[in-house]
Amino acid sequence: MQVQDFVVHLSPRPSGGVDHGGQYAIGLAHSHSSRVTALAQEIIPRPSAINLDVADPAEAVLEEIRHEANRTAEAFAAVATEASVAFETVAERSYAHGIGEVFADYARVRDLAVLGISRPLPPEQRLLAETALLDSGRPLVLVPEQVPVFAQERIVAAWDATPAAVRAIAGAMPFLKAAREVVVVSVLEDKAFRRGESGVEMCRHLARHGVAATFETVARAEREVPTALLDAAQSHGADLLVMGGYAHSTLRGLIFGSATKGVLENPFPLPILMAH
Incomplete structure (x- = not known):
């Protein structure tokens, strides 16, 4: 029994780079010679969250969301490449209420799922954790911010x-x-x-x-x-x-x-x- 492949959900970082869940996933992939799928989601906000002062606001917001997801995926790809691990990055667009279902979909066809979480736990991270845990049929690894390095001693x-x-x-x-x-x-x-x-x-x-x-x-x-x-x-x-x-x-x-x-x-x- 081996970890052949798994999925990690990437959270964007305001300062750029790879979040603690992504860092942990790269270490896990390196240790077990497994392939990691990095999921960067384009989360569509509720209409009330769109800035109505911008011309064609919906498209402007979606473009920014798309750019952030691509930037997050590219940051992961750079670190994973340097670590010489097998990986793929995927971007999926979904409404906020459906992000957990997308994460669970990927987890079902992999050995496990990895999710970096923060405190206090934001609603979207709780939704991701609950849905992956209950609906994927796969184990879920929750990674706190202070432990981004994979270890199994x-x-x-x-x-x-x-x-x-x-x-x-x-x-x-x-x-x-x-x-x-x-x-x-x-x-x-x-x-x-x-x-x-x-x-x-x-x-x-x-x-x-x-x-x-x-x-x-x-x-x-x-x-x-x-x-x-x-x-x-x-x-x-x-x-x-x-x-x-x-x-x-x-x-x-x-x-x-x-x-x-x-x-x-x-x-x-x-x-x-x-x-x-």
């Missing part, structure tokens, strides 16, 4: 025996195999897992794939689950946290599980690979 994998956790660990297998240290962590409060749910059994499964993982439990205490997981990852000096992403349907839409909601709404200090 130490990985912490969250385990609660749910299908989402199973899919996250399966999707992270290429990284787990390359890591020097892997720790499978369960956040518990005196809960006993059956054998088929055990983190120890998951470590045995990983060992059969050549991954020497250890298992530990973490007391939740007064902390939220995302905080407990992030504390565990930081205590191990992890480069990557692997976890399942959860949501269930209601009459009013999607309600995210507490761990997923906590990750999307709060700052975190390291990249997180999630799967639904």
Whole structure:
């Protein structure tokens, strides 16, 4: 199992250059000898956002959006070429409400997706993350601003025996195999897992794939689950946290599980690979 190809969503930078998600993607592609598709979207604004003082305002705005997307793609191409990684850049035009669907479309036909996120989380980045996570069927790597460099020396994998956790660990297998240290962590409060749910059994499964993982439990205490997981990852000096992403349907839409909601709404200090 390898990362043969993946997609990264590029966010324009006012100062030019490549955003932290793009930088992380180039490092990942170089490390795994994989091909990266860099998606630069031309996001069409609502009519109320168009400057009516400009002659033919709609065309003027669209031209500027097109120029910004091309500039973003060209910046990525320059850095990727220098790093000697295989890549392609694509530009897609969509309305703001459809940007997540475009990102998910590309992710479906690749091994995973990468997205650089900022804090506070802008609405468009949340939409991209939610749609890619829930609709693509592929793992999503969220990259915070302070960690633009890809690394896979130490990985912490969250385990609660749910299908989402199973899919996250399966999707992270290429990284787990390359890591020097892997720790499978369960956040518990005196809960006993059956054998088929055990983190120890998951470590045995990983060992059969050549991954020497250890298992530990973490007391939740007064902390939220995302905080407990992030504390565990930081205590191990992890480069990557692997976890399942959860949501269930209601009459009013999607309600995210507490761990997923906590990750999307709060700052975190390291990249997180999630799967639904």
